[in-house]
Amino acid sequence: MNWNHALKDYQDYLKIERGLSVNSIKSYSQDIQMLITYADENDLKEGPISITKDLLQQFVYEMAKKVNPRSQARIISGLKGFFNYLVFEDYRNDNPMDLIESPKIGRKLPDTLSLKEINALISAIDLSKPEGERNRAILETLYGCGLRVSELIGLKLSDLFFEEGFIKVTGKGDKQRFVPISEINKKYINIYRNEIRIHQKIQEPFQDFLFLNRRGAQLTRAMVFTIVKRLAEDIGLKKNISPHTFRHSFATHLLENGADLRAIQQMLGHESITTTEVYMHVNRKHLAKVLGEFHPRTNS
Structure with missing residues (x-):
């Protein structure tokens, strides 16, 4: 089995057995492709x-000169997964990455926006332009429902269950979940689709997609990033933000206002509660308030 054959088999496994998205498979593949390129360049x-472990250790050492610890x-984590797959399929008896340690890195806390900053960004949208109503609906949905940008651009009209107060979101690995949606969020989506979108000439096969570009096709991830970046520049916001910042802010604000961590996990679509727990480290001020409000012996 050569490298390219092994990589192709691994990609099929990630898609069929693990049910991972195209973006996730691409990310895993990049780590292995780095090793393949290294092997070619060094005529291994x-x-x-x-x-062997020694050759892989040398590869990791060379990578450490070029990339940051994170x-x-x-890369080390991606390669461990790849060799675990080879062991699982009985191609190898051992995982040569098992004894290779990852560099110690601190937990990177997500950036967040205050409610005042979010309101300022939304207020900066030029509603005199047709795309203004769309952009307002986009920001309201990113923050109001805590969506990933890939989930936002994949949102369809048939996913909107406004009477029930939910939207159906397709997340990583095509896993679907229902997320509650607020009245103000519904209001701005309805303004966009009933006053702007309805007048667009929509291309095949994008009739069911909610958010469209000016050509009547599905909005891209890059366009949503551009919308957010330009609004940040317009209000002179010094923070380095992206569409994902609204998702972080959604979770952080819910936690700070007393929401249950498990409920936040479900709304965000996190498979593991440990992923959601990162928000416990963002702002600890509310924890003393929670203790004082809910612990039975606080005032004894």
Whole structure:
């Protein structure tokens, strides 16, 4: 088995067995492709079945000269998953990455926006332009429902269950969840689709997609990033924000106002509660308030 054959088999496994998205598979593949490129450039005769820990350790050492510790840790994690797959399929008896340690990195806390900053960004939208109503609906949905940008651009008219107060979201690995939607969020989506979108000439096969570009096609991730970046520049916001910042702010604000961590996990679509727990580290001020309000012996 050569490297490219092994990579193709692994990609099929991630897609079919693990149900991962195209973006996730691409990310995993990039880590392995780095190793393949290194093997080619150094004329290594060893393939995925025979490569040793020492050769992999040398590869990691070379990567450490080029990437930061966080990226290095991601590459090591990606390669461990790849060799675990080879062991699982009985191509190898061992995982040569098991004894290779990742660099120690601190937990990166997500950036957040205050409610005042979110309101300022939304207020900066030029509603005199047709795309203004769309952009307002986009920001309201990113913040109001805590969506990933990929989930936002994939949102369809058939996913809107406004009478029930929910939207159906398709997340990582095509896993679907229902997320509650507020009245103000419904209001701005309805303004966009009933006053702006209805007048657009929509291309095939995008009739069911909620958010469209000016050509009547599905909005791209890059366009949503551009919308957010330009609004930040317009109000002179010094923070480095992205569409994901609204998702972080959604979770942080819910937690600070007393929401249950499990409920936030469900709304965000996190498979593990440990992923959601990062928000416990963002702002601890509310924890003393929670203790004082709910612990039975606080005032004893």
